[in-house]
Amino acid sequence: MSKRRKGSGNSFLGTLGALVILCVILTIASRNFLTYNNLMSILKQTTFTALTSIGMLLCLITAGIDLSVGANATFCACIVGMLVNGGMKNSFVLIIVALIAGAAIGLINGLLLTRLHLPHPFVSTLGMKNFLWGAGLLVTGSQMISGFPDGVTALGVATVAGVPVSFIVVVVIYIIMHVLLTRTALGRSIYCAGGNPEATRLSGINSANVLTFCYVVSGFMAALAGIVSIGRSGICNGANAIQPYDTDAIAACVIGGASFMGGKGTMLGTMLGALIIATLRNGFALLSIDSSVQNMVLGLVIIGAVLLDVVRETMAQKARRKEAAAQA
Amino acid sequence: MSEYVVELRNATKTFPGVVALDEMQLAVKPGEIHGLIGENGAGKSTLIKVLTGVHQPDKGEIYVNGEKKIFRNPNDSAAAGIACVYQELNIESLLSITDNIFINKWIKGKSGLLDYKTMHKKAKEVMASLGQEVEPEKPAGTFGMGVQQMIEIAKAVLIDAKMIIMDEPTSSLGEGEVAQLMKTCRELRDRGIGIVFVSHKLEELFELCDRVTVIRDGKYIETRDIDGWTNDSLISAMVGRTLDNLxxxxxxxxxxxxxxxxxxxxxxxxxxxxxxxxxxxxxxxxxxxxxxxxxxxxxxxxxxxxxxxxxxxxxxxxxxxxxxxxxxxxIAFLTEDRKGQGLVLEQSIPNNLILANLQGFTKGLFLDEKLIEEKGWESIKGLQIKTPILDEITGQLSGGNQQKVVIGKWINTDxxxxxxxxxxxxxxxxxxxxxxxxxxxxxxxxxxxxxxxxxxxxxxxxxxxxxxxxxxxxxxxxxxxxxxxxxxxxxxxxxxxxxxx
The missing domain is CATH 3.40.50.300 (P-loop containing nucleotide triphosphate hydrolases)
Structure with missing residues (x-):
């Protein structure tokens, strides 16, 4: 009798393979792809999606979803913009306010689900997305705002030996979240609360708090993404709230092995997913592909990833049956 | 004309590497209640699925009224007059009783639109014939499990089923509902319908059935008239050994x-x-x-x-x-609803085993993987959980083994x-x-x-x-x-x- 199932790393290797193949194709298609500067710019592009994907992944593991991550990031950037317009120049205060705002919005999403018992968070976070879109435009008077202090933009701008600091921060956060998910009681509770909240509650775990935690993390990371976006673009713009940021985050998670049924997904896979999305977008830009076509391809990538998830599941079940037979 | 309404001969069904049915047979007479019993994993579900056309046997034949039939899909089986009331009912609780009964068999008027007047009338009639005086316009979900089960039986009656398979029909019913169900079964039998009654409860078989077939490990063991069985002989046939003390x-x-x-x-x-x-x-x-x-x-x-x-x-x-x-x-509490309240089915055995005592399996900030594995093996050996590997997904285990995992979870809380x-x-x-x-x-x-x-x-x-x-x-x-x-x-x-x- 074996201890562990073999080949559980297959889906990770598959995702890594997809990224490598994508890079090979782009290297052949464009002379400018495989240059240090371009690769660093991909990492820079990865940051935003990677951050919003963290919360998205936690929510997906609990069989939920957070469709407000993109709008939340934009809204938090707009809050900072509003304060800058109002004369606030202290970067530390600005960043703290943004992070608190993001986390608070996540908390509301969580409480709507766990305390007011709204059904699937699909609807409540979709409502939140629209609310934040409007709120972002309201606080900025529908104007683009620039002139942010250096302390705020630093996270999106600074580099170490050409490597964007924001990406280094993301890697650190991913390592922390990976350890949290795989090695701690809280992480195990997140996977279990997603699979069966009632059984988890009756096992003495406060499922409601575990779920709320996931949405708070999601809001917090979205705020961080918002700060990064200020640094990268130098502005904040409430209209960005309806950009397909949420879709990119979902795509990154699903490509990385998460499932809408909950209970699955890893930080490592999600990082690869975010890299694939950023590389695709970068490749489109290098090859001057129209943005409408970009959106179509990304849509197909999501559908393909979900399809892959279904196929993987079927194959895993078959393998399990064979394994059981071999034991018998 | 054959003696049997439905007869399955020498059916073998293998799934990749697993022999689910091995030369299985079952012969049901018209107008009899035929008990079917076997331990979990004995092949009852596969047998039912072969008869209802969900699975196709690798070998073996099915005869309906002596005529050889091949079921490529559930529609073929239904057309031949075989119906099944599954343990998990297929009831759309928001739709009316009529809609549930006539799903996929709608009666249409001249205009091509659904003729609800006729359907309601028929639904009321067929439910009444099963001893249920109900308003067919009401959503099925507003009725209890007993009525919902009758809706499933009504579906079978409506397609003129010659044989109705009931898969553990009493497991979710109260006492009164069980009595009503048994009454209905006897009435259906008197109309000449053959009933296959799957149950874990021996008393029910003795009370209701005319003949009982025992299967074990995918194999046919024996069919006897009910008078030929005793509690002990049924159990020993089922488990393949005698159990001195239940x-x-x-x-x-x-x-x-x-x-x-x-x-x-x-x-x-x-x-x-x-x-x-x-x-x-x-x-x-x-x-x-x-x-x-x-x-x-x-x-x-x-x-x-x-x-x-x-x-x-x-x-x-x-x-x-x-x-x-x-x-x-x-205090430890093993809930009655194993799947809904006891287990996280998608998660592995160890994850379920530690769920009620995560703190006890944590060293410092982190989970103690070594202890989890040790205790996991301890539970598997001590409780005799049958699993190919430690990290098996709990949902893949049989019901009895799932129950042992829940017990293990609570024993781990000490x-x-x-x-x-x-x-x-x-x-x-x-x-x-x-x-x-x-x-x-x-x-x-x-x-x-x-x-x-x-x-x-x-x-x-x-x-x-x-x-x-x-x-x-x-x-x-x-x-x-x-x-x-x-x-x-x-x-x-x-x-x-x-x-x-």
Whole structure:
């Protein structure tokens, strides 16, 4: 009798393979792809999606979803913009306010689900997305705002030996979240609360708090993404709230092995997913592909990833049956 | 014309590497109730799925009224007159009874639109013929399980089924509903329909069936007229060995009152519930379905809020506001609904085993993977959980083995008071005995065990003391050596009678 199932790393290797193949194709298609500067710019592009994907992944593991991550990031950037317009120049205060705002919005999403018992968070976070879109435009008077202090933009701008600091921060956060998910009681509770909240509650775990935690993390990371976006673009713009940021985050998670049924997904896979999305977008830009076509391809990538998830599941079940037979 | 309405001959069905059916046979006469029994994993589900066209056998033939048939899909099987009422009903609870009955067989008027007037009338008629006076316009979900099951049977009647398979039809019904179902089965039999009745409950087979077939390990064992079977012969045919004692009761040493409940109240559900449970004993809770036994346990465990009452653990009053508090006080609660409330099916065995005691498996900030693996193997060996690997997904295990995982989860909490709510429901005889042995070991170690069960033989076989509940109240408290410790007296109390001294 074996201890562990073999080949559980297959889906990770598959995702890594997809990224490598994508890079090979782009290297052949464009002379400018495989240059240090371009690769660093991909990492820079990865940051935003990677951050919003963290919360998205936690929510997906609990069989939920957070469709407000993109709008939340934009809204938090707009809050900072509003304060800058109002004369606030202290970067530390600005960043703290943004992070608190993001986390608070996540908390509301969580409480709507766990305390007011709204059904699937699909609807409540979709409502939140629209609310934040409007709120972002309201606080900025529908104007683009620039002139942010250096302390705020630093996270999106600074580099170490050409490597964007924001990406280094993301890697650190991913390592922390990976350890949290795989090695701690809280992480195990997140996977279990997603699979069966009632059984988890009756096992003495406060499922409601575990779920709320996931949405708070999601809001917090979205705020961080918002700060990064200020640094990268130098502005904040409430209209960005309806950009397909949420879709990119979902795509990154699903490509990385998460499932809408909950209970699955890893930080490592999600990082690869975010890299694939950023590389695709970068490749489109290098090859001057129209943005409408970009959106179509990304849509197909999501559908393909979900399809892959279904196929993987079927194959895993078959393998399990064979394994059981071999034991018998 | 054949003697049999449906006959399956030498059917073999293999899944990759697994022989689910091995030269299986089953022959059902028209106008008989044919019991089908076997342990979990014996091949009952596969057999049903072959007969209903869900699976195609690799080898073997199916004859309907002596005519050879090949079922490529469930429609072929239905067209041949075979219907099945699955354990998990296929009822759309928001749709009306009529819609449920006529799903996919809609009656259309001249205009091509659905003719609800005719459908309602027919639905009412067919439900009435099954002894159900209902308004077919009402959503199916507003009716109880008994009526919902009749809706499924009505579907079968409506397609003029020659044979109806009922897969554990009584497992989710109350006593009255079971009686009604049996009445309906007999009426259907008298109309010449063959019924295959799958059940784990031997008493039901003896009460209802004309003949019984036993299968084991995918193989056909034997078919006999019901008079040719006894309890013992059925069980030994089913498990392939004789079980000397279905209830291997062992006695522990009675200790102090581990749990004391005083004046427990829950609006409209529980009324002034008082009792004590002792270390080293199994306290049985008997009663009809809906007597408030599960509600009492949920209230003690903090799963539902209570309106009044005190709970003492080892003589000390405890405040239990959530399951978390209860676990901290040393109470473990094995819920009756294994899949809905006991397990996270998508997660691995170890993840489920540690769920109720994550802190106990944490070293510093992190989970102690080594300890988890060690304890995991300990549970698998100690409880005889049959699994190919430690990290198996719990949902892939059979019902009995899933139940053992839940038991393992609670044993890992190292509680002092173990509440088992219907611990052997839906698991096979062999697994039942293993569950009883777990309880025996617990009381021998001086733990307090409370067992809620609707199976009277189980209550009598395993309990040191029995409390009978009815309508949210305690009706009787009977010691094992009392003259009232018998089925008649306990049932009398469960139905509202009083026990004379």
């Amino acid at each position: 209830f291997p009761k062992e006695f522990g040493a009675k200790g102090d009152a581990a749990l004391k409940v005083e004046g427990l109240e829950e609006g409209g559900v529980l009324f002034d519930v008082n009792f004590e449970a002792y270390n080293g004993q199994i306290l049985g809770f008997a009663g009809l379905v809906g007597a408030g036994r599960t509600e009492t346990m949920r209230a003690i465990f903090g799963a539902d809020p209570i309106d009044g009452g005190k709970i003492y653990v080892h003589g000390k009053e405890v405040q239990i506001k959530s399951p978390r508090d209860a676990i901290k006080s040393g 509680a002092d008071i173990y509440i088992f709510d219907e611990p052997t429901r839906g698991i096979d005889v062999g697994a039942k005995i293993e569950v009883y042995n777990v309880m025996n070991r617990l009381v021998k170690r001086g733990k307090c065990v409370i067992m809620v069960s609707s199976e009277m033989p189980e209550i009598l076989g395993m309990s040191d003391r029995v409390i009978v509940m009815r309508g949210g109240r305690i009706m009787a408290d009977v010691e094992r050596d009392s003259k009232h410790f018998n089925q008649e007296s306990l049932m009398k109390a469960a139905w509202g009678g009083t026990l004379d001294e």
